Amino acid sequence: QKEVEQNSGPLSVPEGAIASLNCTYSDRGSQSFFWYRQYSGKSPELIMSIYSNGDKEDGRFTAQLNKASQYVSLLIRDSQPSDSATYLCAVWESNTGKLIFGQGTTLQVKP
Amino acid sequence: EAQVTQNPRYLITVTGKKLTVTCSQNMNHEYMSWYRQDPGLGLRQIYYSMNVEVTDKGDVPEGYKVSRKEKRNFPLILESPSPNQTSLYFCASSLSKGNGYTFGSGTRLTVV
Numbered sequence: 001q002k003e004v005e006q007n008s009g010p011l012s013v014p015e016g017a018i019a020s021l022n023c024t025y026s027d028r029g030s031q032s033f034f035w036y037r038q039y040s041g042k043s044p045e046l047i048m049s050i051y052s053n054g055d056k057e058d059g060r061f062t063a064q065l066n067k068a069s070q071y072v073s074l075l076i077r078d079s080q081p082s083d084s085a086t087y088l089c090a091v092w093e094s095n096t097g098k099l100i101f102g103q104g105t106t107l108q109v110k111p
Numbered sequence: 112e113a114q115v116t117q118n119p120r121y122l123i124t125v126t127g128k129k130l131t132v133t134c135s136q137n138m139n140h141e142y143m144s145w146y147r148q149d150p151g152l153g154l155r156q157i158y159y160s161m162n163v164e165v166t167d168k169g170d171v172p173e174g175y176k177v178s179r180k181e182k183r184n185f186p187l188i189l190e191s192p193s194p195n196q197t198s199l200y201f202c203a204s205s206l207s208k209g210n211g212y213t214f215g216s217g218t219r220l221t222v223v
Contacts, residue, residue: 031209042216042217043215046211046213090212098169
């Protein structure tokens, strides 16, 4: 069973700060990595995908991937109270059709 | 509108009474999947399908059945539900392996 690990939090940051969310994975052959945002009682929403080592930026979000260290992160710049949610890291297993999720990190952005 | 539609949104049933949760996508996606989400356990994959008539077990398949007779539909069947299957269920679809899943709105199932 391949694993995806996240710190459950809560991670609390003040409004306007940078929030940094981290994820590690065990499947060294994985090639596709995702970050989802889930508001309480709602379905997960895909916010970032990353496939190559390095950084990928989209608006206030930056995903970072380091395959050698088996590490994925998500940075949220200028955090807003509306960013308060649970953030889920997901990794496609390399030799199956499974998309495996971490347990999620709860982010609280305080005004 | 591109979407994954699952029904019903809420369901209360009794132990042992067979039920089906429907899932349909209008994006011509190859991959479809069912997840359950429980507090403290996160999202766990029940079954997935890579294409019509091709399905495989996820991490928690016991007590569930699926079928993929058409590309757009992927129903989840609980033939004899038990209280430990009380959960929030999500259907999801993806264009192909390596793309992210798009999730449906969820089905909250209670088995009494």
